[in-house]
Amino acid sequence: MWELFVQPFIDYGFMRRALIGCIAISVGATPVGVFLILRRMSLTGDAMAHAILPGAAIGYLISGLSIGAMTIGGMIAGMAVALLSGFATRLTSVREDASLASFYLISLALGVLIVSTRGSNIDLMHVLFGTVLALDDVALIMLCVIASFSTLTLACAFRPLVLECADPNFLRSVSRLSALTHFIFLMLVVINLVGGFHALGTLMAVGIMILPAASARFWALSIGGLILIGVILAVLSSWIGLLLSFHLSLPSGPAIILVAGIMYVISLAFGSIDGIRTNMLRRSSINIRGKLNEL
Amino acid sequence: MTPAIDFQNLTLGYDRHPAVSGLHTKIKAGSLTAIVGPNGAGKTTLLKGLTGTLMPLKGKVLLGSLSRENIAYLPQQSEIDRSFPLSVIDIVAMGLWREIGAFGWLGKERSLRVDAAIASVGLTGFETRAIGSLSGGQMQRALFARLLLQNAELVLLDEPFVSVDSRTMADLIELIQSWHIEGRTVIAVLHDNDLVRKHFPDTLMLARQLVGHGPTEQVLTEENQFRARQMCEACEGPPHVCGRDAA
Numbered sequence: 001m002w003e004l005f006v007q008p009f010i011d012y013g014f015m016r017r018a019l020i021g022c023i024a025i026s027v028g029a030t031p032v033g034v035f036l037i038l039r040r041m042s043l044t045g046d047a048m049a050h051a052i053l054p055g056a057a058i059g060y061l062i063s064g065l066s067i068g069a070m071t072i073g074g075m076i077a078g079m080a081v082a083l084l085s086g087f088a089t090r091l092t093s094v095r096e097d098a099s100l101a102s103f104y105l106i107s108l109a110l111g112v113l114i115v116s117t118r119g120s121n122i123d124l125m126h127v128l129f130g131t132v133l134a135l136d137d138v139a140l141i142m143l144c145v146i147a148s149f150s151t152l153t154l155a156c157a158f159r160p161l162v163l164e165c166a167d168p169n170f171l172r173s174v175s176r177l178s179a180l181t182h183f184i185f186l187m188l189v190v191i192n193l194v195g196g197f198h199a200l201g202t203l204m205a206v207g208i209m210i211l212p213a214a215s216a217r218f219w220a221l222s223i224g225g226l227i228l229i230g231v232i233l234a235v236l237s238s239w240i241g242l243l244l245s246f247h248l249s250l251p252s253g254p255a256i257i258l259v260a261g262i263m264y265v266i267s268l269a270f271g272s273i274d275g276i277r278t279n280m281l282r283r284s285s286i287n288i289r290g291k292l293n294e295l
Numbered sequence: 296m297t298p299a300i301d302f303q304n305l306t307l308g309y310d311r312h313p314a315v316s317g318l319h320t321k322i323k324a325g326s327l328t329a330i331v332g333p334n335g336a337g338k339t340t341l342l343k344g345l346t347g348t349l350m351p352l353k354g355k356v357l358l359g360s361l362s363r364e365n366i367a368y369l370p371q372q373s374e375i376d377r378s379f380p381l382s383v384i385d386i387v388a389m390g391l392w393r394e395i396g397a398f399g400w401l402g403k404e405r406s407l408r409v410d411a412a413i414a415s416v417g418l419t420g421f422e423t424r425a426i427g428s429l430s431g432g433q434m435q436r437a438l439f440a441r442l443l444l445q446n447a448e449l450v451l452l453d454e455p456f457v458s459v460d461s462r463t464m465a466d467l468i469e470l471i472q473s474w475h476i477e478g479r480t481v482i483a484v485l486h487d488n489d490l491v492r493k494h495f496p497d498t499l500m501l502a503r504q505l506v507g508h509g510p511t512e513q514v515l516t517e518e519n520q521f522r523a524r525q526m527c528e529a530c531e532g533p534p535h536v537c538g539r540d541a542a
Contacts, residue, residue: 038379038380156398157397159398162381162385163392165379166376166379166381167374167375167376167386167389169370169374170389172348173366173367173368174392174393174445177397221425222380223381226380
């Protein structure tokens with residue numbers, strides 16, 4: 001058991017780095033994912049992940065595979081899409097999802113254009129699928145900084161954010177923080193995705209944000225519980241996923257997300273709250289009680 | 296008494312189509328006023344104008360010494376996401392936002408006040424229940440507890456008794472009357488005329504324009520109601536018809 005589950009991390013530095021990187025991403029991104037789901041914005045994460053592509057690509061063009069340049073580029077592109085769609089929604093009667101979809105598609109097309117005309121296929125694969133097994137010190141420090149910043153910001157913005165999600169009209173009636181809260185939240189989505197894409201790639205980064213948070217819904221009722229269980233599930237997925245990728249020579253990003261996906265399916269089926277099995281049991285117990293009453 | 300609210304030729308609307316036009320009247324401070332009128336008469340629009348979420352197309356609302364911070368507004372069929380994992384105590388404590396803001400500590404004294412507010416709407420024992428598991432009446436009780444904590448001088452209620460059982464309604468009316476006794480200005484949009492006659496001294500009847508405003512027995516008459524319905528029917532259909540009729 002020890003050899004199977006722990007030894008790879010003791011023997012290989014790249015596995016330790018990968019695990020630390022993934023834990024940082026789990027701690028930063030999953031709480032944001034919990035709020036994305038509570039706000040019924042699960043697909044916004046996906047849109048944002050695509051939106052950061054041209055920024056990362058431009059960063060790459062300017063200074064090669066530099067973590068800093070690609071991170072800053074990705075953040076600028078993500079924030080630009082968030083701001084533009086926010087403005088479009090406030091200045092016209094276009095719904096936020098429609099304007100976000102439009103701007104992220106523009107951004108994505110731009111990104112693919114830049115990557116495919118100027119970069120090689122290997123670069124494209126790097127951006128799309130990440131390199132969790134090749135994280136250097138700079139990348140690790142950056143992932144940890146992003147996770148810390150994200151957690152602190154979320155803690156500070158917690159109360160307005162909960163209000164903005166649950167009863168936005170009330171928040172608007174008592175304070176002017178509503179628009180700011182929304183923007184800070186989108187910023188957290190963007191920076192966590194930018195952090196995640198170095199390790200897992202733009203496409204898979206959304207997975208670690210959304211899947212554990214979606215699974216947590218079947219085990220916890222309070223916001224704190226959702227965040228705690230979400231983070232635990234995310235860390236577990238990272239650990240098991242990395243091991244699978246090590247032992248079976250699978251690509252690590254998809255392996256991690258698939259483990260998170262399996263956990264989601266298990267939660268969906270057996271979750272103690274609203275899980276399919278729980279609901280069936282409840283229904284059948286009502287039926288039995290009904291039949292007993294008939295007798 | 297001094298007027299709390301002074302409507303000066305107020306025209307409110309959406310997308311340049313007026314929903315309330317040329318409203319010119321005053322609501323006294325400390326009064327308990329019902330806003331009545333047919334569907335589409337602009338009642339909710341008027342409340343939105345008061346809270347400042349809707350800017351006047353013409354004219355203005357003067358609030359005297361009242362600041363926007365001193366207005367508590369309970370919208371119709373509150374747009375709270377009931378599936379959100381919040382308990383009764385969470386939702387009620389939101390009423391203290393103006394005191395504690397985004398970062399303030401609730402503290403012992405304030406959490407006692409939250410408990411007291413919950414007790415005064417008869418929800419003691421429900422503190423930790425999720426809002427999703429409450430009935431319509433219980434939810435409305437919780438929202439009234441939140442209004443209590445907001446401690447506002449002007450309370451605006453939009454159809455507060457829709458989907459509420461009669462027992463809850465009686466309790467909530469008692470609360471409204473205690474606010475009236477404490478000298479707060481209370482304005483409620485209502486459609487139950489018997490209720491208005493019984494509990495609301497003043498009535499403002501609206502049919503896109505002012506039909507009448509004053510003591511309820513003088514305003515809530517058969518004649519005025521008939522006139523209000525006619526005015527609203529005349530305004531239905533393309534907007535130019537409304538303009539021609541008005542001229």
